[in-house]
Amino acid sequence: MASSSKSLLFAALALTGPALFAEAPSTTVAIPAAVEKASFVVAALDQVEAGLLLTDIAPKVVAGCQLALKALRERGIYSQTGPDAENRPIFVSVQEGVERFLASGLKAKTLSDVQVQFFTPLPATPLCSEGAVMDAVASEAVLQDKDRLRTLTGRVESVRLLLSAGAEVQSIYPKGGLEKRPIASQNIYRGLLAEFSNLKDIPSDEPVSNFVGAIYRFKDVDSGQAYVFEVQATQAMAPSDNTVWTLSLKPVQEV
Numbered sequence: 001m002a003s004s005s006k007s008l009l010f011a012a013l014a015l016t017g018p019a020l021f022a023e024a025p026s027t028t029v030a031i032p033a034a035v036e037k038a039s040f041v042v043a044a045l046d047q048v049e050a051g052l053l054l055t056d057i058a059p060k061v062v063a064g065c066q067l068a069l070k071a072l073r074e075r076g077i078y079s080q081t082g083p084d085a086e087n088r089p090i091f092v093s094v095q096e097g098v099e100r101f102l103a104s105g106l107k108a109k110t111l112s113d114v115q116v117q118f119f120t121p122l123p124a125t126p127l128c129s130e131g132a133v134m135d136a137v138a139s140e141a142v143l144q145d146k147d148r149l150r151t152l153t154g155r156v157e158s159v160r161l162l163l164s165a166g167a168e169v170q171s172i173y174p175k176g177g178l179e180k181r182p183i184a185s186q187n188i189y190r191g192l193l194a195e196f197s198n199l200k201d202i203p204s205d206e207p208v209s210n211f212v213g214a215i216y217r218f219k220d221v222d223s224g225q226a227y228v229f230e231v232q233a234t235q236a237m238a239p240s241d242n243t244v245w246t247l248s249l250k251p252v253q254e255v
Helices: 033-053 059-075 084-108 146-165 183-195
Strands: 014-016 028-030 077-081 111-119 168-174 199-204 213-220 226-232 244-252
Touching (some): 033 059, 033 084, 033 226, 059 077, 084 111, 084 213
Parallel strands (some): 111 168, 168 199
């Protein structure tokens, strides 16, 4: 796994006056780049929030998501450390919301160049589960917690929406990781690889260590500006109460 992939990781006003002897005054206002970028981020996160309100996510989790989205609007980053039972539903639900936003934007052609990279010890959980095949992809604690279980079922759908919309999705994990999944999960993963040519299987010689999570790169079609959304977390198979959970959304020079 390239180190540059791990660490990818948001301003005046120009007035053009009328030409001499013009019949009517003409004024053109150029929006400062920083203002335009900030406006896109706010609008994008507003759409993510509106989408979450339409799901079956528990109200208390939605409230936590709203706090996280508020921080992203204001600072571009949100980070928490604490019990997995408290953080996973919020952070993964925001992740699901962003995935749905990206899939919708691709279909509507308001977003382009959407590329997703999952960095995990085993192939990404949503790519190895569907329907009743959940008990093999998460710990018992996650499966017995309805809010954490909801993050599994929600992202099974949102990741497939991304694939169906044409996003390139890279599943990056250490070599041998797929074989550590149960056969049923392996079959689901291989089935998706056969169905979607935009799903890339990337076993790595390097271990997943400091960064476990996901990177989403995309471009706003209207402005041509590229953005990166990052999630740092742990897999549902190995929840931890000492994990630093982080979300960030920032503009970059190129996708």
